[in-house]
Amino acid sequence: MDWCQNQNGSFKSTDALCIAAEADEEELDFTKVDKPRPIERCKSCEVRSLSELSKVSENSSYSIDHLDKAASLQPKSGMNTPGSLVLDPQSHPIVSEGWEALMRSLVYFRGQRVGTIAAMDSSDEKINYDQVFVRDFVPSALAFLMKGEPEIVRNFILKTLRLQSWEKMIDKFHLAEGVMPASFKVLHDPVRNHETLIADFGESAIGRVAPIDSGFWWIILLRAYTKSTGDNSLAELPECQKGMRLILNLCLSEGFDTFPTLLCADGCCMIDRRMGVYGYPIEIQALFFMALRCALILLKEDAEGEEFRERITKRLHALSYHLRSYFWLDLKQLNNVYRFKTEEYSHTAVNKFNVIPDSLPDWIFDFMPLKGGYFIGNVSPARMDFRWFCLGNCIAILSSLATPEQSIAIMDLIESRWQELIGEMPLKVCYPALENHEWRIITGCDPKNTRWSYHNGGSWPGIRSSALRPDFH
Numbered sequence: 001m002d003w004c005q006n007q008n009g010s011f012k013s014t015d016a017l018c019i020a021a022e023a024d025e026e027e028l029d030f031t032k033v034d035k036p037r038p039i040e041r042c043k044s045c046e047v048r049s050l051s052e053l054s055k056v057s058e059n060s061s062y063s064i065d066h067l068d069k070a071a072s073l074q075p076k077s078g079m080n081t082p083g084s085l086v087l088d089p090q091s092h093p094i095v096s097e098g099w100e101a102l103m104r105s106l107v108y109f110r111g112q113r114v115g116t117i118a119a120m121d122s123s124d125e126k127i128n129y130d131q132v133f134v135r136d137f138v139p140s141a142l143a144f145l146m147k148g149e150p151e152i153v154r155n156f157i158l159k160t161l162r163l164q165s166w167e168k169m170i171d172k173f174h175l176a177e178g179v180m181p182a183s184f185k186v187l188h189d190p191v192r193n194h195e196t197l198i199a200d201f202g203e204s205a206i207g208r209v210a211p212i213d214s215g216f217w218w219i220i221l222l223r224a225y226t227k228s229t230g231d232n233s234l235a236e237l238p239e240c241q242k243g244m245r246l247i248l249n250l251c252l253s254e255g256f257d258t259f260p261t262l263l264c265a266d267g268c269c270m271i272d273r274r275m276g277v278y279g280y281p282i283e284i285q286a287l288f289f290m291a292l293r294c295a296l297i298l299l300k301e302d303a304e305g306e307e308f309r310e311r312i313t314k315r316l317h318a319l320s321y322h323l324r325s326y327f328w329l330d331l332k333q334l335n336n337v338y339r340f341k342t343e344e345y346s347h348t349a350v351n352k353f354n355v356i357p358d359s360l361p362d363w364i365f366d367f368m369p370l371k372g373g374y375f376i377g378n379v380s381p382a383r384m385d386f387r388w389f390c391l392g393n394c395i396a397i398l399s400s401l402a403t404p405e406q407s408i409a410i411m412d413l414i415e416s417r418w419q420e421l422i423g424e425m426p427l428k429v430c431y432p433a434l435e436n437h438e439w440r441i442i443t444g445c446d447p448k449n450t451r452w453s454y455h456n457g458g459s460w461p462g463i464r465s466s467a468l469r470p471d472f473h
Contacts, residue, residue: 102140106152107132109186110195113152114159116140118183131183131200134160134214135270141221145228153225154234160184160218161243163199170203170210178246180214182272206273212262212284213269215247216291223294235298244295245308251288252311260318261285270391271429271455276442279380282392285323286375290399292316323375323401326353329386330373330409334364337384354382361386363432367420372413373406377430388413388421388431390460425459433457 105116115132141153163184168175181199188195202210222244226235234240251262262285266278269287277283292312299305299312329337338360340351364386374393378385393410396402402410414421421428433451434442443449449456 112155114155131185133183135217138217150229168201176250178250180218182211207267209265209267212264213287216287219291219294248308260322262288274444275455279378282375282377282389286392286395286401289401326379327375329376331368334368355384369416372416373409374413390427390429428457429460
């Protein structure tokens with residue numbers, strides 16, 4: 001991730017997914033989000049070199065081979081950024097090995113690259129790891145965009161969009177039209193020499209839970225594609241516009257909710273097994289916020305688009321206020337929760353969710369540093385899940401759900417609790433791990449999610465600890 005320094009000495013990311021925080025929640029006007037426009041961006045030397053080459057190629061008859069040779073002659077920046085590493089696989093052996101593994105994981109459909117499989121698992125019990133998962137492909141897609149290979153991302157977006165229109169049924173129940181698949185695979189018929197796509201919308205998944213996050217990741221990836229390539233034609237296709245509206249209609253429809261957050265079942269996101277994340281998990285809420293901001297830019301300014309833009313703007317204001325007010329925890333707020341009064345019946349109640357102070361876990365007092373904070377895992381009536389969930393907090397920073405002060409506080413917490421959250425491994429997906437009786441009750445004695453394994457405090461290589469180093473800010 002490249003960083004540029006602004007006038008007040010702070011750093012701003014130029015990542016394809018990062019939308020800068022321009023103001024606090026009170027001053028943030030979501031209605032002023034404009035369509036993509038040319039902006040001056042901080043770039044590594046490799047990115048600038050390739051950009052200059054692409055301009056030359058517009059007026060040149062040179063072949064791609066000539067451009068590749070020319071690019072290889074450009075001086076290397078020496079910057080140890082993910083962007084420069086992706087563009088220069090020879091910079092480190094592990095980068096070259098990573099690209100080789102990525103190439104081996106490619107999935108082809110009728111001669112086109114359409115994604116990467118979830119894992120290179122050669123065991124007999126690989127279950128569904130040989131499928132292309134929407135959420136799992138996003139890091140691969142960003143790598144391809146950074147490398148200047150957007151075609152596979154475009155193919156993936158269009159293929160999953162076509163799968164969205166399929167009739168979806170679990171037992172005798174029809175799923176909503178806007179649900180995106182959790183994964184898909186290519187089925188080859190050697191007799192007819194024909195290939196077809198087989199999608200899983202949750203009817204084959206462990207637990208039979210539909211993926212709420214797939215639609216959000218799809219919108220975010222579409223935004224990343226348009227921002228990286230400068231090509232808005234894909235997002236402006238009537239099919240893509242309809243796909244976005246179908247996803248948004250699911251999330252913005254009115255019901256019995258008293259909160260702007262989304263009510264979810266356990267196992268509906270990256271943590272796709274029973275882990276006590278039912279209710280209003282921070283990962284889904286942060287992805288929801290980010291997808292709404294991306295959709296606000298991607299939707300066309302026609303009658304249908306304007307209707308959704310108005311609904312999105314209202315929801316973003318309510319959602320940002322709710323999450324920043326009730327999900328945020330630092331030492332000051334921890335002291336407030338510790339002193340909460342209960343059974344308050346009034347619109348002036350301080351303890352609005354009637355959380356019992358005795359429910360505060362013992363570990364939270366040692367974990368919370370003097371300087372730092374984070375968005376807790378879940379908030380619902382009489383329940384606060386104080387666990388740290390990595391992805392939700394990282395997405396909160398990238399999407400500007402976290403205010404600038406909160407973003408710095410999250411990084412301060414990671415620095416202060418480096419040994420607990422990272423140590424010598426990539427970031428833990430959550431902290432602390434569930435153990436003993438708590439593990440039996442919450443996970444249902446799940447043997448895959450024993451303490452410090454898989455979703456239960458396991459370390460995930462896909463979450464780069466190098467991007468969250470202590471000198472971040």
